[in-house]
Amino acid sequence: MPAIQRSEFALALNQVANERGIDPEIVLDTVKNAIVAAYRKDHPDIVVEEYSATLDSNSGEAKIFHNEEDVTPPGFGRIAAQTAKQVILQKIREKEKEAIITDYKVRIGTIVNGMVLRFAGPNIIVDIGKAEGIMPPMEQIANEKYHLNQRLAVYLSEIREGLKGEEIIVSRASTGLLEGLLKREVPEVAQGSVEVKAIVREAGNRAKIAVFSNQSGIDPVGSCVGQKGVRVQAIIAEFNG
Incomplete structure (x- = not known):
């Protein structure tokens, strides 16, 4: 079965492990689960618990096993390669966001310099460096006029769960x-x-x-x-x- 190109796979895995601080074993386990899920799309009647995937961390070659029997279909390597790349990129994005949120969590209760990026309904989105902060109406000064690219100091008020994950709330009224x-x-x-x-x-x-x-x-x-x-x-x- 064709393997994921070694240079591409090894480079991506190395980037995750060394540059992003993600345990490569966690990435490999996630990729294996995703590969089984990809296999299931073409075989919806299988009992997932009876299937497993192996992934060579050096070559990137993936195989599907059913009760220790190799059932890897011809041409599955391309699907496995695409799945692996998607999972690795997702892990990179998750790790980057996690690191940014962790950095700002320890800075809650301090002020930072920001710049008005855009308006999202009644909310103002502020560039605060590595992340974007949300300034809801209650955190705005009523008689203060805001405009795009305006530079201003804001107070890091809290981090709370929003529709797209954790959000950094900033304030001018606090x-x-x-x-x-x-x-x-x-x-x-x-x-x-x-x-x-x-x-x-x-x-x-x-x-x-x-x-x-x-x-x-x-x-x-x-x-x-x-x-x-x-x-x-x-x-x-x-x-x-």
Whole structure:
């Protein structure tokens, strides 16, 4: 039976194992199950549990067995090759998405710089680097105007299950955005020498921030305002003044 081209198969498997961090044995097992499923399409009356597939990890040659008897049909190699490629590509995509989501999970509660990509109904899709974030209406500032390619800071609010898997929810209305901007613009807040005790915010209108420091010589309010108001003005500018 024709085998999957070694160079193509080995290259794809090597990419999955080394570049994507996926266990090749998991990929091979998934491919075997997919090959049996492909065989079943042409033989719908078989008892699947009685059939198995073997796959040579070096040559990529696939065979179908029924109770240890080789029942591989002529010309099945091409079907097996296509099935293997589809499974490997799917595993690569799944692993990439999983890695991206894992990266952003540890960053929930922080701010990132983003850019408005498109509008999806009432939602705004924001490019946040390796992924896209969704900003639903409740996370938008009511009187803030958004446009394509607009650059803005957003708060990584949560990751939740959506129609197409896990979705990253970002916010412009959260008090977390204001606290994150304080940490970015005020070193004393980032270092912990000035503590943000409370934030009360009417997104798009006004905000009140209570700050505190138990370290002598540090003026918590002055630290946040900055010389000639430069720090607080940088935060205000993020909200378009």
